[in-house]
Amino acid sequence: MEIQQLSGALGGEVTGIDLGDLDDGGFEALHRALLEHGVLCIRGQDITPDEQIAFARRWGEIHDHPYLATLPGHPEIIEIVKEPGERNRFGAHWHTDQIFTPVPAMATMLLAKEVPPVGGDTLFTDLYSAYDALSDGMKRLAARLATFNLYNKQADRSRVMKAKVTAPETPAEPAIHPLVRVHPETGRPALYLNDPRVTRRFDGMTEAESRPLIDFLMAHCTRPEFTCRVRWAVGTLTIWDNRRLMHLALDDYPDHRRVMHRITIKGTPTVGLEQARVAA
Numbered sequence: 565m566e567i568q569q570l571s572g573a574l575g576g577e578v579t580g581i582d583l584g585d586l587d588d589g590g591f592e593a594l595h596r597a598l599l600e601h602g603v604l605c606i607r608g609q610d611i612t613p614d615e616q617i618a619f620a621r622r623w624g625e626i627h628d629h630p631y632l633a634t635l636p637g638h639p640e641i642i643e644i645v646k647e648p649g650e651r652n653r654f655g656a657h658w659h660t661d662q663i664f665t666p667v668p669a670m671a672t673m674l675l676a677k678e679v680p681p682v683g684g685d686t687l688f689t690d691l692y693s694a695y696d697a698l699s700d701g702m703k704r705l706a707a708r709l710a711t712f713n714l715y716n717k718q719a720d721r722s723r724v725m726k727a728k729v730t731a732p733e734t735p736a737e738p739a740i741h742p743l744v745r746v747h748p749e750t751g752r753p754a755l756y757l758n759d760p761r762v763t764r765r766f767d768g769m770t771e772a773e774s775r776p777l778i779d780f781l782m783a784h785c786t787r788p789e790f791t792c793r794v795r796w797a798v799g800t801l802t803i804w805d806n807r808r809l810m811h812l813a814l815d816d817y818p819d820h821r822r823v824m825h826r827i828t829i830k831g832t833p834t835v836g837l838e839q840a841r842v843a844a
């Protein structure tokens with residue numbers, strides 16, 4: 565297995581490995597690499613849905629997405645499809661997956677099945693670096709704040725969503741999380757939020773009071789030097805750690821089809837910096 569860094573901040577491109585035939589040592593190496601790089605883009609994976617599901621289960625239990633429809637016969641896999649001429653709003657803004665649930669997904673993986681000839685890349689940004697780059701005063705303030713997150717169906721409307729429109733609509737429940745999240749495996753603090761479509765405000769504050777700081781933090785978190793970019797090819801499987809990064813699906817391929825097979829892995833309850841210090 566070989567790993568090439570994708571940028572100075574985060575990301576690794578992995579070659580020389582077959583996820584359909586991975587021993588425990590190989591998996592452990594991949595696990596360590598994910599903790600180090602945050603996102604791994606693994607090339608050349610000609611694997612079946614069952615093999616993708618088996619690979620996903622090595623990371624943990626599969627996380628049910630409360631709002632997305634799944635692949636027929638494989639309820640573990642969400643098929644993300646964008647047709648030519650369709651606007652993509654699925655993941656087309658900076659976010660970390662399922663922050664609007666009480667226990668957000670630990671990791672997400674996408675396997676590229678069909679890709680446009682150019683465009684349709686996915687961008688990632690490193691929230692350890694974003695936290696580290698804050699002033700001491702802002703770090704102290706951020707450590708005391710929690711975010712109030714609410715799913716926004718309008719922001720995510722796309723073909724993948726349509727199958728669920730017929731399902732009974734359950735009202736979205738808000739989820740509260742620490743703004744500075746301690747990574748459960750590395751112990752490193754990271755900023756943890758989405759943009760105001762989902763992170764509506766800080767807990768105990770109004771939207772108007774919260775908005776300037778949310779806007780500042782989003783601009784800060786997505787500074788180009790904290791990012792990397794994954795260029796897809798059919799058979800690229802990209803897995804990312806939602807506990808320390810945000811991502812964005814670029815909608816720059818209006819005339820082409822793009823199909824991804826997505827699996828999310830269950831996470832653990834979020835722990836803030838103060839809470840982690842008390843526990844230590």
Ligand SMILES: O=C(O)CCC(=O)C(=O)O
Pocket residue numbers: 644654655656661672674685686811812813814824826
């Ligand atoms: O389609 C993509 O590149 C990413 C979509 C997304 O945000 C996700 O699968 O969580």
Ligand SMILES: [Fe+2]
Pocket residue numbers: 655659660661811
């Ligand atoms: Fe996402």
